[in-house]
Ligand SMILES: Nc1ncnc2c1ncn2[C@@H]1O[C@H](COP(=O)(O)OP(=O)(O)OP(=O)(O)O)[C@@H](O)[C@H]1O
């Protein structure tokens with residue numbers, strides 16, 4: 302007999318990539334397993350015909366709101382892949398992206414198809430800080446029941462936190478969602494460097510401060526992509542969409558007429574200029590806060606590109622970069638659900654006469 306597992310999902314619907322961190326308990330053996338997974342935040346209308354007939358992988362299609370879509374890496378092949386720069390895009394497609402993320406866990410075999418069946422599933426996801434108050438409830442409503450391809454993915458609990466807050470939870474809680482005492486009451490500046498935006502969260506005595514938080518719009522890694530894209534256009538008349546440029550800056554090479562071309566030097570330069578620019582932006586707006594802060598945390602996938610330069614400028618113990626920084630928000634959202642579960646258990650035990658006697 303298979304038991305339907307209780308699942309906690311940390312979901313970060315970034316403008317660049319969807320990241321998911323999940324864990325489930327197999328009732329009897331008390332076995333727990335954690336899975337990290339991501340795919341590009343890309344959605345395109347599915348097209349019947351030529352591409353499908355070629356036998357190539359044109360991707361799985363999903364029916365959503367009366368239309369058929371392709372999601373993730375395979376959507377990048379389509380010319381009319383939707384713009385991912387818009388909060389309305391993210392909210393509208395959040396049920397589809399959440400469904401694809403959870404289904405991916407089942408398909409990978411890491412969790413098994415029972416994850417899609419009704420059961421106790423909780424999800425915590427993030428919204429950019431700037432939209433937290435205005436769009437939080439729309440996102441909760443959108444994700445509560447994801448109806449896709451005739452299936453329904455229902456969550457018993459949907460939590461929405463601000464992006465960047467996930468990074469704080471990731472820092473404050475250990476792997477099992479237990480609080481790390483000495484990290485609870487710190488003053489921290491969190492710099493979440495994403496593809497599109499840089500979200501900055503000021504944390505005073507362990508609590509997010511609206512006054513010290515802000516966003517550098519269009520300040521993310523897309524700036525490096527743009528510079529590299531301009532170079533490829535100028536030198537080779539090679540026009541690549543932004544999502545593909547993301548791949549180029551990760552792999553540091555492109556294939557042009559079948560030949561591999563090393564572009565690491567161009568990327569290194571773009572990366573250096575970007576680090577200098579970002580450090581200057583942060584310093585000019587948050588130096589007053591930083592002087593009194595206990596830590597600066599650099600996270601989001603952008604951390605890979607700036608951490609060495611930041612490490613040169615700030616003391617070693619002051620700067621903290623989480624492991625796999627691109628997953629830090631999703632990991633923190635997951636830990637937040639775990640921490641809530643512990644807190645609820647503690648409250649239950651406090652009221653349990655068997656425990657009190
Ligand atoms: N493992 C990695 N190695 C190298 N680069 C990476 C890695 N992971 C992410 N990146 C780069 O960092 C960028 C930002 O990643 P991240 O996942 O934090 O963005 P996002 O959350 O989708 O964007 P936003 O926060 O703007 O919504 C990616 O677009 C990619 O270029």
Ligand SMILES: [Mg+2]
Nearest residue numbers: 315464495601
């Ligand atoms: Mg992000």
